[in-house]
Amino acid sequence: MTAPIDEQLVDEVSGQVSARIFVDPDIYRDELARVFARSWLFVAHESELPRPGMFVTRSMGEDPVIVCRGADGVVRGLLNVCRHRGRRVCNEDSGQTAKFFCPYHGWTYGTQGELASVPFFEAYQGQLPLSEMGLVQAPRVATHHGLIFASWEATGPTLREFLGPIGWVFDLLFGRSEAVEVVGPPMRWIAPANWKLAAANFAGDGHHIFTTHGFRTAMGLETIRGQRLSYVLPSEYGHACTLSGWPTGVEDLPYARLPKEIWPEIEQRLTREQADFLSSLAIIVGNVFPNCSFLQSSSHTPEEWGGDPAAPPISFLTLRQWQPKGPDKMEIWSWQLVDRNAPPEWKETARACFTREFGMAGVFEQDDMANWSDITSNLKSPIANRLALQYRMGLKMDEGQEWPGPGTAYLKRSFEEFNERVFYARWHQLMTQV
Amino acid sequence: MHTAEIAGLVDVEAGLVSPRIFNDRTIHGLELERIFARSWLFVAHESEIPAPGDFVSRLMGTDGVIVSRGAEGQIRVLLNACRHRGRRVCMQDAGKTAQFKCPYHGWTYSVSGELLGVPFFESYQGQLDMSELGLLPAPRVETCHGLIFASWDESAVPLSEYLGPLAWVFGMLFDRTNAVEVVGPPIRWVAPANWKLGAANFAGDGHHVAVTHGFVNSLGIKRTPRGRAVSYVVPAEHGHLGNLGGWPADANDGPFLALPQEIWPEMEQRLDAKQFELMRGLRVIVGNIFPNLSFLETAATGAHEWAGPEDLASMSFLTLRLWQPRGPDWMEVWTWQLMDRSAPDWWKQASRECYLREFGPGGMFEQDDMANWSSITQNLESPAARRISLQYGMGLGALPLEEWPGPGLAYAKPGVGEISERLFYGHWQKRMLSGEGQR
Numbered sequence: 001m002t003a004p005i006d007e008q009l010v011d012e013v014s015g016q017v018s019a020r021i022f023v024d025p026d027i028y029r030d031e032l033a034r035v036f037a038r039s040w041l042f043v044a045h046e047s048e049l050p051r052p053g054m055f056v057t058r059s060m061g062e063d064p065v066i067v068c069r070g071a072d073g074v075v076r077g078l079l080n081v082c083r084h085r086g087r088r089v090c091n092e093d094s095g096q097t098a099k100f101f102c103p104y105h106g107w108t109y110g111t112q113g114e115l116a117s118v119p120f121f122e123a124y125q126g127q128l129p130l131s132e133m134g135l136v137q138a139p140r141v142a143t144h145h146g147l148i149f150a151s152w153e154a155t156g157p158t159l160r161e162f163l164g165p166i167g168w169v170f171d172l173l174f175g176r177s178e179a180v181e182v183v184g185p186p187m188r189w190i191a192p193a194n195w196k197l198a199a200a201n202f203a204g205d206g207h208h209i210f211t212t213h214g215f216r217t218a219m220g221l222e223t224i225r226g227q228r229l230s231y232v233l234p235s236e237y238g239h240a241c242t243l244s245g246w247p248t249g250v251e252d253l254p255y256a257r258l259p260k261e262i263w264p265e266i267e268q269r270l271t272r273e274q275a276d277f278l279s280s281l282a283i284i285v286g287n288v289f290p291n292c293s294f295l296q297s298s299s300h301t302p303e304e305w306g307g308d309p310a311a312p313p314i315s316f317l318t319l320r321q322w323q324p325k326g327p328d329k330m331e332i333w334s335w336q337l338v339d340r341n342a343p344p345e346w347k348e349t350a351r352a353c354f355t356r357e358f359g360m361a362g363v364f365e366q367d368d369m370a371n372w373s374d375i376t377s378n379l380k381s382p383i384a385n386r387l388a389l390q391y392r393m394g395l396k397m398d399e400g401q402e403w404p405g406p407g408t409a410y411l412k413r414s415f416e417e418f419n420e421r422v423f424y425a426r427w428h429q430l431m432t433q434v
Numbered sequence: 435m436h437t438a439e440i441a442g443l444v445d446v447e448a449g450l451v452s453p454r455i456f457n458d459r460t461i462h463g464l465e466l467e468r469i470f471a472r473s474w475l476f477v478a479h480e481s482e483i484p485a486p487g488d489f490v491s492r493l494m495g496t497d498g499v500i501v502s503r504g505a506e507g508q509i510r511v512l513l514n515a516c517r518h519r520g521r522r523v524c525m526q527d528a529g530k531t532a533q534f535k536c537p538y539h540g541w542t543y544s545v546s547g548e549l550l551g552v553p554f555f556e557s558y559q560g561q562l563d564m565s566e567l568g569l570l571p572a573p574r575v576e577t578c579h580g581l582i583f584a585s586w587d588e589s590a591v592p593l594s595e596y597l598g599p600l601a602w603v604f605g606m607l608f609d610r611t612n613a614v615e616v617v618g619p620p621i622r623w624v625a626p627a628n629w630k631l632g633a634a635n636f637a638g639d640g641h642h643v644a645v646t647h648g649f650v651n652s653l654g655i656k657r658t659p660r661g662r663a664v665s666y667v668v669p670a671e672h673g674h675l676g677n678l679g680g681w682p683a684d685a686n687d688g689p690f691l692a693l694p695q696e697i698w699p700e701m702e703q704r705l706d707a708k709q710f711e712l713m714r715g716l717r718v719i720v721g722n723i724f725p726n727l728s729f730l731e732t733a734a735t736g737a738h739e740w741a742g743p744e745d746l747a748s749m750s751f752l753t754l755r756l757w758q759p760r761g762p763d764w765m766e767v768w769t770w771q772l773m774d775r776s777a778p779d780w781w782k783q784a785s786r787e788c789y790l791r792e793f794g795p796g797g798m799f800e801q802d803d804m805a806n807w808s809s810i811t812q813n814l815e816s817p818a819a820r821r822i823s824l825q826y827g828m829g830l831g832a833l834p835l836e837e838w839p840g841p842g843l844a845y846a847k848p849g850v851g852e853i854s855e856r857l858f859y860g861h862w863q864k865r866m867l868s869g870e871g872q873r
Contacts (some may be wrong), residue, residue, distance in 0.1 A: 002554070017633055022520070133493055148744050178583075178699050199517075205539075207539055207553060207554050207557075208539045210540065210553060211535075211536070211537060211538060211540035211553065212537060212538055212539070237589055326825070370537070371519075371537065371538040374522050375467055375519055375520045375521050375538075378498060378514070378515050378520055378521065378522050379497035379515070379520045380496065380842060381466065381495060381497040382467050382470070382471040382492070382496070382497065383471055383497040383513055383570070383586055383790050384497055384498075384515045384520065387515060387517065387520060387570070388514075389518065389519055390437065390517060390518045390519075390562070390567065392558055393554070393557045393558050393562075394557050394558075394559065395558075395559060395561050396559055413557075414554050414557045415554045415557050415558065416557055420866055427663045
């Protein structure tokens with residue numbers, strides 16, 4: 001062979017990643033155990049289950065869970081598997097209930113996961129300890145600004161430690177007003193692509209925009225040009241985020257184009273420094289390792305979402321989860337979030353903008369999916385499988401001295417693949433940890 | 435999969451083949467590595483990319499490749515995967531271009547595969563050596579009579595040596611006139627069948643014709659000429675087979691494979707005397723180049739039954755067929771028709787019509803074959819069916835002929851039965867057993 005073939009799966013120093021990690025079924029099985037069963041995973045937003053008895057069904061890796069606010073008001077992550085024969089006890093996407101009833105033999109669980117009753121109980125002749133047969137619970141569930149995370153690991157970093165400096169960025173996104181809440185149920189769809197391609201793309205691939213989403217420049221819709229102060233923010237546990245500023249001298253609406261009705265809330269809830277920093281930004285995009293991406297985007301023109309060209313510009317906020325369904329398949333879950341006190345017409349416009357850009361048929365979404373699915377199918381065959389893919393852009397980064405948040409952020413000068421290296425380095429660490 | 439397990443799959447001496455080789459996922463994966471990633475594979479015909487900048491997208495096993503003719507005329511076979519993120523850089527079936535641009539981040543390659551441009555190149559801070567990151571070229575590309583082959587095995591024997599005596603047979607098919615060229619783009623379709631069933635059938639299954647394609651006799655629309663004919667089976671060291679079927683001496687309804695008389699002088703000039711004389715008596719040439727390229731030129735008697743002219747006793751067509759593996763139980767069939775450029779237009783039209791009716795995707799012969807191969811593939815999946823041994827024992831013990839005008843050796847046909855298929859599966863097994871270290 002004439003090509004350099006790397007023997008290890010990830011070389012974060014030289015910036016190379018083996019094609020195998022996107023298609024190999026053995027690596028995928030390992031991933032479920034080593035990455036998903038050991039990380040904090042996003043499962044729901046608190047606004048999806050505001051009252052006792054409310055629940056949503058979600059996935060942690062490939063494990064199905066019920067995220068339920070118990071009668072006691074506590075949110076739990078319950079494995080959606082009956083302890084009797086393993087059937088799912090909850091077959092709804094969401095709802096409010098007093099109990100979960102297994103459709104096979106009728107074992108019935110309460111909203112705290114406890115086994116409440118078993119038909120023909122006396123036939124067990126006292127040999128069935130009900131108290132030990134509740135739905136299996138994720139040992140740790142924690143929230144940050146309304147985002148609920150769960151983990152199968154009983155020990156390890158707390159959610160706050162896990163998020164690290166990204167927790168501070170989440171202040172700007174999810175803690176900026178009295179209530180940032182989801183709009184309707186999540187949209188979801190299946191894509192024939194490996195989940196890591198999407199997670200890493202959101203973690204830090206800024207330069208695909210000009211080619212993949214080149215329609216914007218081709219149609220004259222591009223809004224961001226010129227020098228600007230931007231940062232990339234890595235974190236210990238593999239999360240990474242890009243905070244892109246407006247070009248110097250560009251006068252734009254403050255606070256990420258959020259409506260003026262909520263400015264007082266922003267000023268009250270964020271520090272002055274955070275509020276000013278938010279105003280300087282056009283885009284906040286990143287990924288909480290392993291598979292929860294976020295995007296606050298303020299750079300879309302009214303033309304893009306079918307608005308009046310004279311209308312004021314707008315922004316939207318989305319959470320996206322890349323749920324693994326096999327080496328070559330993922331289920332995409334996508335939420336839009338809005339500040340509760342924004343005016344209804346602003347919310348409607350933001351919804352239209354979001355749906356056109358990043359709904360399942362959105363122009364950006366379609367662009368991305370064409371790439372990720374093509375890569376996934378293309379790397380399966382024997383010769384392509386031997387390639388080492390290239391992540392070498394910006395191997396040397398400079399610390400941002402003026403960075404207002406915690407942790408160390410680096411100056412984003414042009415484009416770099418730094419955040420993708422952060423993502424794959426953490427993945428590699430978990431996959432090889434003894 | 436252990437060596438002993440592979441060794442038990444084919445017994446050439448006894449003429450037995452395990453059903454497992456037609457639908458086992460592990461065997462399929464090994465085939466892709468040990469056969470397709472190492473053999474010479476047909477990728478295109480030169481007439482598909484005549485001018486600099488021309489390209490076609492093809493498959494080598496399951497790997498997508500671009501077959502292109504560079505600015506200086508050189509043919510290259512390039513892995514269709516961007517060196518940055520692995521995306522296909524070319525989404526067209528065929529075309530003419532100066533460059534391939536990856537739709538993800540815009541890395542741009544020349545038609546010869548060099549990396550020409552990388553957006554935001556300065557951000558690589560000198561750490562990206564563009565000269566090392568061209569599209570991965572197949573290390574070996576060679577042609578034989580216009581047929582382009584490529585291999586990922588740097589140490590593969592030269593193509594002419596690989597083809598062996600079949601190169602001489604190919605002279606009669608692809609080099610007999612000044613230009614034998616493809617007709618239009620290849621026709622292709624998907625079939626739920628293992629690729630080897632197609633390849634081995636073309637390698638040498640002559641006796642299915644009477645049953646599978648029995649309609650021709652029962653409808654009386656195409657007489658298989660009766661009588662003693664001189665026919666040969668030509669094996670090659672690397673697993674290829676050629677079958678040359680003659681007209682009965684007293685019933686030669688179409689000398690020279692029923693090719694039009696207008697091109698006979700050209701053939702006499704280009705071919706050696708032995709080829710020319712042999713062709714005079716031939717009715718059909720059919721075979722397979724290991725692993726998956728089949729070829730067929732056959733005369734159809736009763737031309738009018740195939741939309742040919744009323745007064746024409748017979749005519750013929752020439753086709754190449756690739757059985758592309760897509761999984762253990764499905765393949766993509768690629769087919770080309772080829773014609774002599776100097777044949778008269780009326781003859782070309784009639785030959786095209788005849789070809790499509792017989793071997794197009796809806797052709798009668800094609801449909802007959804596909805019904806068998808897909809049934810076998812599906813049928814052998816179940817546990818009891820997987821335990822039987824399939825029978826390839828016809829004509830065991832045949833000896834080579836003393837008289838054969840070509841290079842290598844040949845057996846007389848009929849009477850050798852399933853020798854071609856035994857040789858195909860024997861070679862398949864040999865390749866599957868060849869060490870992993872040789873990838």
